[in-house]
Amino acid sequence: MPDLSVVIPTLNEEQHLPHLLDDLSRQQSIQLEVVVADGGSSDTTRSVAEQYSARVVESAAGRGRQMNAGARAASASMLLFVHADSRIPDPRQLEQALRVLGWCSRQTGGGMVAGHFSLRFIGSAADRRAFRFLEAKTRLNREQTISGDQGLLLLRRSFEELGGFDESLPFLEDQRLAELIWRSATWLLLPGVIETSARRFAREGITERMILNMLIMALFSLGENRCLAGIHSLYREQSVTGPPDLARVFRRLNRELHRRPALEWPTLWTRVGRYAAANLWQLNLAGGGPRYGTFSADSYHGRHWTGTTLHRFSRSALAAMFGAFVSLVWFYGAWARYEIRRLMRGETAPRP
Structure with a gap:
């Protein structure tokens, strides 16, 4: 055996x-x-x-x-x-x-x-x-x-x-x-x-791959399985040809948003804001995080994150509101950036 x-x-x-x-x-x-x-x-x-x-x-x-x-x-x-x-x-x-x-x-x-x-x-x-x-x-x-x-x-x-x-x-x-x-x-x-x-990053571009991963994990955390299925179908079509078409991904997500009653939008963006605030701890990794080879890495956050000013702020209602605002601005700003790139390449907009 x-x-x-x-x-x-x-x-x-x-x-x-x-x-x-x-x-x-x-x-x-x-x-x-x-x-x-x-x-x-x-x-x-x-x-x-x-x-x-x-x-x-x-x-x-x-x-x-x-x-x-x-x-x-x-x-x-x-x-x-x-x-x-x-x-x-x-x-x-x-x-x-x-x-x-x-x-x-x-x-x-x-x-x-x-x-x-x-x-x-x-x-x-x-x-x-x-x-x-x-x-x-x-x-x-x-x-x-x-x-x-x-x-x-x-x-x-x-x-x-x-x-x-x-x-x-x-x-x-x-x-x-x-x-x-x-x-x-x-x-x-x-x-x-x-x-x-790192073949996915080399083929798709490290920035594009990280943005796509971030969107996927946010949707996963929010339980948005319909949006996830749509993103996966787009990604599967594109993954063999090169970088993901993020303009098309943002367009698909925006279409899903506008399928909802407008009264649900504030609740959705507040949930997004809470998720963003809960992930502020990632800013704390600028120093590289815990060393390789240790299996007591939980203690790293106890020393470098728990109880800090940023940690306390991340748990507040103000952080959720701020996170919602920043996420909203980032979403439409990033979408505009990739649409402009597409137009500069002379490409027409495909269906989302």
Whole structure:
């Protein structure tokens, strides 16, 4: 019986998968089972997996569906979900992660515990400042800072009790599971780093990708699933061709807003303002956040955020009102900026 089953969702990952499988083959003091859950690759992904003696499971496309299928096929009592473009550079990283997770579980009296790693982006040196900010967020045990890129380690029993990954939307399955874990379990920052490809940022543009991520996470937090589905359909159309058409995304969101009765607009923007105020803590990461390799990162916020003037302000009604105003101005200002860019390129406006 393996100590750990590693589940990797894939779709045309012949370039990245061999590097991850190499890293897994070098892991020491641990017996691994590797399950590649393929969503219908048209390249050599499946044959690459078989060359490394990984078990290949075929599934309908969709990361949540694929990882659920991989979990059902796995045989170990511990599961690690990791993306195909990840690297695990330390040969003892997974053995140490299991040991730390077991220790934490014992400390909580056998309670449900899930772990994630911090991230290091593999990308252009010119984008290091933005990457440092994103990396710092992964070293915090805060809501909405944990994603599938960081790996997800937990007991199979816990995964099944949580209901697995949500398959109702073709993305954000990691955020939905992370939210369930926040409600009923303990999140643990594991020792070690997962290196991840910055290919999305390189292809789409780092600013454009960060804006799109911000919009998606705001809609997710506000429960705006209809808007999320619309954004995903646009993004899926554009993702193979280059940067997301943010003018079209803003246009779609504005159309959804104007479908609502005008009396609902103040309530909606107040909710947006509360969300913006609740995320003021991100301004506190200018110094880079907690160091790599610590699994007590919760204490960072206790020292550098909780009780500060900005923290107290973020919890006030004034902050929500200010956040609503700033968000409104930013939304229409950013939309205008990307529409002007489109016009300067001589493009006509497509349907939203």
